[in-house]
Amino acid sequence: MTALLSFRNVWVEYGDKIVLERVGLDIDAGSFVSIVGPSGAGKSSFLRLVLGQEAPSRGEVLLDGQPMRAECGPDRGIVFQRYSVLPHLDARRNVLFGLECAGARVTGRLFGAARRRALEEVDAMLDAVGLLSAGGTYPAQMSGGMQQRLAIAQALITRPRILLLDEPFGALDPGIRKDMHALITRLWREYSLTVIMVTHDIGEAFALGTRVLTFDKRRHDPHAPHRYGATATYDIALERKTEVQGSDAE
Numbered sequence: 001m002t003a004l005l006s007f008r009n010v011w012v013e014y015g016d017k018i019v020l021e022r023v024g025l026d027i028d029a030g031s032f033v034s035i036v037g038p039s040g041a042g043k044s045s046f047l048r049l050v051l052g053q054e055a056p057s058r059g060e061v062l063l064d065g066q067p068m069r070a071e072c073g074p075d076r077g078i079v080f081q082r083y084s085v086l087p088h089l090d091a092r093r094n095v096l097f098g099l100e101c102a103g104a105r106v107t108g109r110l111f112g113a114a115r116r117r118a119l120e121e122v123d124a125m126l127d128a129v130g131l132l133s134a135g136g137t138y139p140a141q142m143s144g145g146m147q148q149r150l151a152i153a154q155a156l157i158t159r160p161r162i163l164l165l166d167e168p169f170g171a172l173d174p175g176i177r178k179d180m181h182a183l184i185t186r187l188w189r190e191y192s193l194t195v196i197m198v199t200h201d202i203g204e205a206f207a208l209g210t211r212v213l214t215f216d217k218r219r220h221d222p223h224a225p226h227r228y229g230a231t232a233t234y235d236i237a238l239e240r241k242t243e244v245q246g247s248d249a250e
């Protein structure tokens with residue numbers, strides 16, 4: 001079976017600074033991959049490769065066995081720790097914006113029947129993340145948890161196959177984080193997503209992932225810290241036996 005994503009001897013270098021080196025791994029469709037590692041180990045750089053925001057300086061990244069083009073496509077969505085949503089748009093228009101970006105590249109706006117259909121989809125997505133009644137609310141009026149629900153809705157509205165999460169729950173209180181764990185688990189299953197999540201929380205990595213990757217440097221040169229890059233040093237397959245329970249879990 002072809003892996004959804006394959007990394008073949010992938011390097012990321014900025015000038016003479018090596019960030020990632022010799023990354024070789026396959027990611028299967030439907031997996032939930034957690035990535036942990038020290039600050040600066042190239043975890044966000046790895047996500048940018050998957051997003052198509054950046055091309056490897058050496059090696060190749062394959063999507064469905066084909067070389068991935070260095071461009072963001074609607075089949076990949078991303079949620080960051082903060083600032084994923086647009087402050088000047090209410091919740092409904094934030095999610096609609098995600099659709100407009102993907103569906104109407106020329107004008108950037110949807111009109112008439114297409115807009116009505118899109119708004120129905122938007123409301124269904126807001127419902128899926130528990131924000132249907134907050135459709136007219138602006139991000140500044142929302143709690144951190146609500147903003148992250150909105151960011152997830154915005155990322156999922158284009159029905160991506162791959163959802164990238166960069167420390168998505170890092171700024172949230174523990175109770176809210178549990179709710180978000182339950183939500184993301186439900187959406188991962190319902191939407192048959194492949195999730196790649198960077199987190200600094202080891203417990204979260206193991207609670208949510210079907211696989212945990214650690215990124216770190218195998219070699220260090222104390223006189224030239226940029227000489228060696230990080231790679232996937234541990235690759236741990238997990239059996240997810242238990243459901244993640246949050247207060248909003250179905």
Ligand SMILES: Nc1ncnc2c1ncn2[C@@H]1O[C@H](COP(=O)(O)OP(=O)(O)OP(=O)(O)O)[C@@H](O)[C@H]1O
Nearest residue numbers: 014017019037038039040041042043044045046198
């Ligand atoms: N465009 C760039 N030009 C030069 N260096 C860069 C660039 N982007 C990232 N880096 C460097 O690459 C290294 C890895 O950054 P990256 O953000 O991928 O690490 P990370 O593991 O996600 O870190 P953190 O956990 O702190 O978010 C850092 O040293 C960073 O300064």
